[in-house]
Amino acid sequence: MSTETENEHEPLASDTQQVVVPEQYRKSAVPPAMKTIIELKGVTKTFVRGKEPLTVLDGLTLDVHEGAFEALMGPSGSGKSTLLNLIAGLDRPTSGSAKVAGNDLSTMSDGDLARFRSRHIGFIFQAYNLMPVLTALENVELPLLLTKLGSADRKKRAQTALRVVGLEDRMGHYPRQLSGGQEQRVAIARAIVNDPTIIVADEPTGDLDRKAADDILTLLTKLNQEFKKTILMVTHDPAAADRATATRHLNKGKLE
Amino acid sequence: MSGLFLIAARNLGRNWLRTILTVLGAAVALIAFVMLRTVLSSWEVGAEYAAKDRLGTRHKVSFIMQLPKRYIDDIRNVPGVKQATWANWFGGKDPGKPNEFFATLAVDAPSFLPVMDELVLDEESKTRWLGDKKGAIVGDVLAKKLHLKVGDKYILQGSIYPGDWEFQIDGIYTAARKSLDRSQFLFHWQYMNDLLPEARRDTIGWVMTRVDDPSKSADISAKVDKIFDERDTQTVTMSERNMQLSFMAMFGAILTVLDIVSIIILVIMLMILGNTIAMGVRERTREYAVLRAIGFLPWHIRFFVLGEAVVLGIIAGAVGVGIAYPFVNGLMGKAIEENMSAWFPYFRVEPQVAIAAGVIAVVLATTAALIPAIQAGRISVTDALRRVG
Numbered sequence: 328m329s330t331e332t333e334n335e336h337e338p339l340a341s342d343t344q345q346v347v348v349p350e351q352y353r354k355s356a357v358p359p360a361m362k363t364i365i366e367l368k369g370v371t372k373t374f375v376r377g378k379e380p381l382t383v384l385d386g387l388t389l390d391v392h393e394g395a396f397e398a399l400m401g402p403s404g405s406g407k408s409t410l411l412n413l414i415a416g417l418d419r420p421t422s423g424s425a426k427v428a429g430n431d432l433s434t435m436s437d438g439d440l441a442r443f444r445s446r447h448i449g450f451i452f453q454a455y456n457l458m459p460v461l462t463a464l465e466n467v468e469l470p471l472l473l474t475k476l477g478s479a480d481r482k483k484r485a486q487t488a489l490r491v492v493g494l495e496d497r498m499g500h501y502p503r504q505l506s507g508g509q510e511q512r513v514a515i516a517r518a519i520v521n522d523p524t525i526i527v528a529d530e531p532t533g534d535l536d537r538k539a540a541d542d543i544l545t546l547l548t549k550l551n552q553e554f555k556k557t558i559l560m561v562t563h564d565p566a567a568a569d570r571a572t573a574t575r576h577l578n579k580g581k582l583e
Numbered sequence: 584m585s586g587l588f589l590i591a592a593r594n595l596g597r598n599w600l601r602t603i604l605t606v607l608g609a610a611v612a613l614i615a616f617v618m619l620r621t622v623l624s625s626w627e628v629g630a631e632y633a634a635k636d637r638l639g640t641r642h643k644v645s646f647i648m649q650l651p652k653r654y655i656d657d658i659r660n661v662p663g664v665k666q667a668t669w670a671n672w673f674g675g676k677d678p679g680k681p682n683e684f685f686a687t688l689a690v691d692a693p694s695f696l697p698v699m700d701e702l703v704l705d706e707e708s709k710t711r712w713l714g715d716k717k718g719a720i721v722g723d724v725l726a727k728k729l730h731l732k733v734g735d736k737y738i739l740q741g742s743i744y745p746g747d748w749e750f751q752i753d754g755i756y757t758a759a760r761k762s763l764d765r766s767q768f769l770f771h772w773q774y775m776n777d778l779l780p781e782a783r784r785d786t787i788g789w790v791m792t793r794v795d796d797p798s799k800s801a802d803i804s805a806k807v808d809k810i811f812d813e814r815d816t817q818t819v820t821m822s823e824r825n826m827q828l829s830f831m832a833m834f835g836a837i838l839t840v841l842d843i844v845s846i847i848i849l850v851i852m853l854m855i856l857g858n859t860i861a862m863g864v865r866e867r868t869r870e871y872a873v874l875r876a877i878g879f880l881p882w883h884i885r886f887f888v889l890g891e892a893v894v895l896g897i898i899a900g901a902v903g904v905g906i907a908y909p910f911v912n913g914l915m916g917k918a919i920e921e922n923m924s925a926w927f928p929y930f931r932v933e934p935q936v937a938i939a940a941g942v943i944a945v946v947l948a949t950t951a952a953l954i955p956a957i958q959a960g961r962i963s964v965t966d967a968l969r970r971v972g
């Protein structure tokens with residue numbers, strides 16, 4: 328993992344309304360976002376369940392530039408989640424190469440993949456997937472338990488992340504005390520607290536009403552524009568796809 | 584690490600009802616375990632605290648058959664024997680309380696007290712008793728139960744020696760060793776002997792002997808029995824410890840059963856804990872998958888499962904021992920010592936048993952969590968995330 332990009336663990340921001348973007352996140356500090364951060368070549372994914380092998384991805388190629396906000400659409404069962412999982416290092420391609428943030432995922436061990444995810448990937452799920460026994464703040468703190476940060480630093484960073492998503496007044500609430508939109512915002516705070524290189528979101532607005540969905544999309548846009556996060560979002564919702572800077576369609580195992 | 588442990592412990596709060604029921608189930612099992620172990624350890628108190636320099640001599644055929652009184656003189660003459668005394672099982676009952684059982688013994692007080700030196704009696708009472716033909720002494724536990732005090736008149740109804748026998752309470756003894764029954768009723772053998780019909784006089788139940796060198800007790804026992812080999816009544820002599828052990832051996836099967844039951848209880852406890860932990864893990868598969876997605880490693884997940892089990896074990900152990908200890912020592916032990924003191928002169932939880940029970944709770948909980956922990960570490964992250972629910 329020598330080629331990975333350096334990630335400073337700096338607080339994201341201190342204020343929701345007037346987000347003060349730290350120096351390193353400002354546009355001027357980043358070279359024109361043309362670096363390729365996701366590079367898939369001839370990726371095939373075949374599942375074998377029972378006798379019939381099922382080829383879900385079939386020689387797929389994909390380049391995503393750093394700082395992009397891309398939507399991934401396609402019929403149900405077309406392999407969107409499978410593709411997202413490959414990029415996020417949750418699974419390995421059956422063949423082909425997958426390079427993400429400088430790491431060749433197809434050759435990495437399970438342990439290295441886990442460290443890669445912890446360092447580079449922020450996950451947002453359709454079902455929020457918060458731990459019900461932990462408060463919002465503790466949920467956001469979770470990924471930081473894998474870092475060397477002390478508990479005071481962890482708490483400060485988690486608070487900052489919750490402020491970014493506008494939930495500074497809900498830190499001590501448990502998931503069941505929050506609305507769906509708020510839960511998803513906690514999940515987003517959890518996804519960004521580690522300052523990941525890429526955020527992957529699998530139908531993040533799928534369970535939300537229009538208003539809450541729009542808030543989440545606005546938040547994602549903010550993360551993309553102000554914090555320069557590369558975002559890959561699977562969605563069924565054309566309105567959601569409109570908010571992305573590019574949309575790709577997955578069909579028959581290939582991108583169109 | 585502490586953060587991880589905290590999360591593991593937090594998971595117990597997810598389903599309070601289940602956690603409480605599990606803790607109670609495990610605690611009840613632990614209480615039963617502590618009780619059984621206390622029965623077993625208390626049962627062995629007699630052998631454990633048996634005087635090492637004391638021998639007992641009885642009729643070769645049976646404990647209930649009598650020896651001629653003159654045997655005592657032969658025994659006293661055996662080299663190595665320091666003191667010897669005798670006693671008869673009287674089998675008396677309180678006529679007003681025929682269901683109360685306590686040991687009633689006719690003893691030779693002047694030689695009995697020095698041989699049974701764990702019996703503590705103040706000088707005043709001793710002098711009074713030795714000078715009082717109809718005098719008797721009782722253990723403090725029995726005195727309390729029958730509301731007896733020094734100076735009281737007391738009537739015993741004899742079964743082996745029929746009739747109503749009148750006594751005066753001259754003293755109340757206590758015990759310097761746990762093995763001494765504090766519910767005995769002791770009176771003068773001479774008083775009984777004098778009132779017996781001619782044919783039943785001058786027989787004794789058994790002889791207790793002190794030797795100067797405990798390491799020679801086997802040798803001395805053999806010598807004693809040798810004397811009576813050629814006479815019409817033969818004897819068996821053994822150390823008090825061996826006597827206790829042979830008495831206990833009669834109940835060996837029951838003890839083995841108790842022993843096994845105490846182990847079965849632990850197995851049940853293992854299953855209670857294992858069930859709860861496995862259920863929790865199954866329900867949380869998706870959460871574990873999310874943690875894995877975030878970057879947690881399989882050992883972290885195993886740590887969560889085991890950590891939760893350890894906390895569960897500690898709570899169950901604390902509750903179980905916390906209830907068992909005062910219950911057995913305060914309530915049950917007292918009642919048993921009062922009512923069954925011939926069997927259990929001392930019925931208390933040994934500290935080792937209490938500590939062991941606490942440790943066992945934690946070890947069992949951890950053991951119960953091993954397989955669920957291994958499985959939780961092995962889950963397929965993508966499969967678990969795909970599953971809706």
Ligand SMILES: Nc1ncnc2c1ncn2[C@@H]1O[C@H](COP(=O)(O)OP(=O)(O)O)[C@@H](O)[C@H]1O
Nearest residue numbers: 374376383402403404405406407408409410966
């Ligand atoms: N682990 C797996 N084992 C077997 N089949 C799978 C597995 N993961 C996905 N699939 C199959 O691959 C296809 C694509 O699944 P998925 O990527 O979840 O689709 P989408 O997210 O586009 O709805 C589906 O037919 C699904 O059943």
Ligand SMILES: [Mg+2]
Nearest residue numbers: 407408409529
């Ligand atoms: Mg999907």
